[in-house]
Amino acid sequence: AEAEYRTKAEWAYLQLRRWIQSGELEPGDRLDQEVLAGRLKISRVPLRQALVKLQADGLVVGRPHAGATVAPLSLADAEDIYAARAALEPMLTEAAVVCCTDGPVRELEELISLQRKALDQGDRRSFLELDRKFHERLYGEAGYPTSLDLVQRLRDLSDRYVAAYQGDARRSPATPVEH
Numbered sequence: 001a002e003a004e005y006r007t008k009a010e011w012a013y014l015q016l017r018r019w020i021q022s023g024e025l026e027p028g029d030r031l032d033q034e035v036l037a038g039r040l041k042i043s044r045v046p047l048r049q050a051l052v053k054l055q056a057d058g059l060v061v062g063r064p065h066a067g068a069t070v071a072p073l074s075l076a077d078a079e080d081i082y083a084a085r086a087a088l089e090p091m092l093t094e095a096a097v098v099c100c101t102d103g104p105v106r107e108l109e110e111l112i113s114l115q116r117k118a119l120d121q122g123d124r125r126s127f128l129e130l131d132r133k134f135h136e137r138l139y140g141e142a143g144y145p146t147s148l149d150l151v152q153r154l155r156d157l158s159d160r161y162v163a164a165y166q167g168d169a170r171r172s173p174a175t176p177v178e179h
Contacts, residue, residue, distance in 0.1 A: 007046065008042045008043075008046035009045075009046035009047075009049035009050050009053075010050075011040075011042075011046075012040050012042055012046050012047050012049075012050035013049075013050035013053050013054060015040060016031075016036070016040075016050055016051070016054055017054060017057070017059060017156070020054070020059050020060075020070055020160065021059075021156070021159035021160050021163060022125065022128075022163055023160065023163050025070050026070060027070050027071065027072045027073045027160070028069055028070060028072055029069060029070045030067060030068075030069050031051065031060065031067065031068040031069060031070065032067070033047055033048065033051075033067070033068075051068050055068065057153070057156060057157070058071060058157055059071050059156070059157070073160060073161065077157075078158070078161050081154055081157050081158045081161070082158065082161075084150075084154050085151065085154050085155070085158065088147055088150060088151050088154070089135075089139070089151060091142075091144075091147065092138075092139040092142040092144060092147055092148065092151065093138060093139070093142075095141075095142035095143065095144060096138050096139060096140075096141035096142040099141050099142065099143060100138075100141045104137065104138075104141050107137055108134060108137060108138060111130055111133055111134040111137065112134065114126075114130050115127055115130045115131060115134070118130055124163075128159070128162065128163060131162075132155065132159075135151075135155070136148075136152065139151060
């Protein structure tokens with residue numbers, strides 16, 4: 001449970017984003033406002049606010065008179081997202097390594113250990129959350145907040161691709177070793 005206060009629109013946004021990124025809401029799925037409002041137990045006003053934000057994030061596509069759908073996955077989008085990440089993430093890693101002290105290194109090692117445990121327990125959702133925390137913690141040491149914000153937005157877009165990639169049981173165990 002999150003301790004910080006969230007509006008209904010913020011909560012709906014986070015929940016819908018989680019469902020989209022995990023694949024529970026699949027690319028192309030129609031987002032029926034009445035159904036979603038009922039499922040989330042909120043009115044349609046905060047739901048619409050959440051959908052507008054998801055559209056701005058590139059996770060939802062809105063069409064006049066046709067409603068909203070989950071944005072499709074495409075090879076071209078994946079290449080674009082990963083090209084941008086490939087440019088920014090090594091820069092942030094390099095800067096972080098120069099600045100990183102023993103405290104953050106221990107935290108990163110603990111996150112890797114928790115990732116291994118999540119894999120051993122077959123808990124993919126926790127694994128993906130821990131992977132995200134690992135990278136945010138590492139990149140946070142770089143001291144480049146604008147670049148960190150950009151990478152976080154790119155990761156939001158790529159989480160659906162990551163979840164599909166991690167769904168390959170042969171692949172998941174390699175990630176903590178790579179870290």
